[in-house]
Structure formats: C-alpha cells, structure tokens
Amino acid sequence: MTSESEREKALLEKEARFWDQQEEAIGDLYAKPHDWRFIPEIADVVIKPKTRYLIELIGRHRDRIGSLIDIGCGNGWFCHSCAEAGIKTYGVDVSPKKVEAARRIAEEKGLAHLCQFEAVDIMKWTPPEKVDLISAHGSLHHFPNLDEKLPLMVERFLKPDGFMLFVEPHYDHGMAPKLQDFIFGCARNRFIGDWFDKEHYLQVTGQAQIDQAVAPGTAPDGQEFNLRSESPAGLEFFGEEPEMREILLKDYELVEEKYFHYASGHLTNAFYTYMKPKWVRGLYRLLLPLIVWIDDRRCRKPKYNKWAEEGLWFLRRRRS
Numbered sequence: 001m002t003s004e005s006e007r008e009k010a011l012l013e014k015e016a017r018f019w020d021q022q023e024e025a026i027g028d029l030y031a032k033p034h035d036w037r038f039i040p041e042i043a044d045v046v047i048k049p050k051t052r053y054l055i056e057l058i059g060r061h062r063d064r065i066g067s068l069i070d071i072g073c074g075n076g077w078f079c080h081s082c083a084e085a086g087i088k089t090y091g092v093d094v095s096p097k098k099v100e101a102a103r104r105i106a107e108e109k110g111l112a113h114l115c116q117f118e119a120v121d122i123m124k125w126t127p128p129e130k131v132d133l134i135s136a137h138g139s140l141h142h143f144p145n146l147d148e149k150l151p152l153m154v155e156r157f158l159k160p161d162g163f164m165l166f167v168e169p170h171y172d173h174g175m176a177p178k179l180q181d182f183i184f185g186c187a188r189n190r191f192i193g194d195w196f197d198k199e200h201y202l203q204v205t206g207q208a209q210i211d212q213a214v215a216p217g218t219a220p221d222g223q224e225f226n227l228r229s230e231s232p233a234g235l236e237f238f239g240e241e242p243e244m245r246e247i248l249l250k251d252y253e254l255v256e257e258k259y260f261h262y263a264s265g266h267l268t269n270a271f272y273t274y275m276k277p278k279w280v281r282g283l284y285r286l287l288l289p290l291i292v293w294i295d296d297r298r299c300r301k302p303k304y305n306k307w308a309e310e311g312l313w314f315l316r317r318r319r320s
C-alpha cells in the first residue's frame, strides 16, 4: 500500500468514527444547538427554498428517474423522500451508525422495500444495478482527490444517459465580507454586543478549549473530535482549496444550477442560535420568512452566487 492510500485509509476510518459518534450524540446536538440546522422549527423555514426546489427538480425529471444512488447518504433523508415518490434508492455511507439510522427510518416510514442502505466506503462498493441518478448532499467535499474519484463513480454507477444531482457547501461555507462586517460589528457593539451569547459560541465551536465535544472521542492520532465542527475528511477537502463548480463542470454538462443561503443561515445563527434576549429571538423568528424570501431572490443573481453557502448542480454526461 502506498503512503498516499494509507493516509486515505486512515482518514476514512476517522471519518466513519466521527459520523458514528455524531449519530450517537445527535440528541445532545439538538438539545444544545450550535447551528440553525439543529433547530427543527427554524431549519424548516430556512431550507424551504431548497426543499421546494429539490421537489420540483425531481418532479420535472421524474419520468426519467426510476432509481438513484445517494453518495454518503447519512441518515438517508434524501433516499427516504425520493422513495416516497416511488423511486428505488440505494444509499451508501461509510458510517455504520448512520446507515443503521437510515434503515430504521425507512422501516418506520414503510419505505424499506424501496430503500437499500450499505455501510461501506462507496469507492469499494459494487452497485446491484446502474441507476438513472447519482446524488450527493454535502458528501462530495468529503472525498480527497474528488476530481479523480467522481469520474470513477459516474462510470460504475450511472447509466449512460443518467443525471447527477450534487448539493455541496460552496466556497468553504462562504460569508460575504460585508455580511461578516455587519454581524461582527453587531457582536462587538457596546450597546447590543452583550445580547450575543459569545461564551456559548466559543464553547460549541470548540474555540474555548472547553466542552470540546458533546461526546468526546479519541481519534486514531490522539486528537479529540469536535462533533460540531467539520468532519476530518471535510476539513481536508477545504484545506486543498478545491472549487466544487470547477471540478463538476470540467467533465459534465450543466443542466441547471442554483445557490442557497447567502445571508439567511449566518443571520439565523447570529440573531437566533446565539442570541440571548428572548424578545430578539421572537422578533427574528417573525421576520425569518421575509429574510428567507429576500435571500432566495438574492441567490438568483449571479453576482451573489460566490458567497452563497451551498450550491446545487444538476448535471449529465457530455454528449459526444
């Protein structure tokens, strides 16, 4: 084994362990949220434009999508929602705990006959059949050397006229400099600065070196995981400075693309997740649908795309 593949193997082991621990600690993460995604009633509003768009997109192409493979499926939510539309789904994740959860939820929802989940490194997995769509939701950026691995997956998993749907963090969870100035300015402001729960922020982001992780575990190299921060493989990816859009458009034809969360995610964290006065949180919650609506309109304009938190790319193989 070369030192490069040894390094990748070790990274993948850490990755699986991280997501196993995250799944085991999921209740604690929801109980003490560090991000709007762990506050269900808020997350439902913030992700509405994305869920609406995903449903429409799958609906528009439904007659050509009878089966899909979800790369790094996590708890299987995307497989479950596509199975609800009658699509045969295969979800693959390197974390056995996530796959356990995905299987359990499929059973609970009565979708087990349309959902097959496997706990394995997807690069080592052989699919039972080639499918009409391969998808990944926040998982591609966990693959080192993605530009080499993605064509291999496409070749092995996708029918020749199949589609790809990838939703990934964009530009390292980007935050526009002006937005950053505004939020930091508020947090430093001598009148309203105390409203922000900075201690909670420092604790849950691990920056205070206290309460490092909800359920601390020791990684193979002796480092502690912080289950609230990016996973080991996700950190590596951003360390390599990849441009997701460039990698995807190099080999595949763009059918459509869309961006999400220019400001709504960051603002929600500042003015809800880390906000102390209840009345400010209440007011923010009232304003949230409007903020999300403005954000969605803004994300439609190319000049704002660069700083959106997530990009969605719907692709197919280039016609020769």
Ligand SMILES: C[S@@+](CC[C@H](N)C(=O)[O-])C[C@H]1O[C@@H](n2cnc3c(N)ncnc32)[C@H](O)[C@@H]1O
Pocket (backbone or CB within 6 Å): 012, 015, 016, 019, 071, 072, 073, 074, 075, 092, 093, 094, 095, 098, 120, 121, 122, 123, 136, 137, 138, 139, 142, 143, 233
């Ligand atoms: C950010 S999570 C996203 C999970 C899920 N798609 C979702 O939307 O919740 C990334 C997932 O990719 C999985 N993953 C990373 N590398 C993988 C690999 N080589 N094979 C299979 N799964 C992998 C991780 O275990 C993790 O569950």
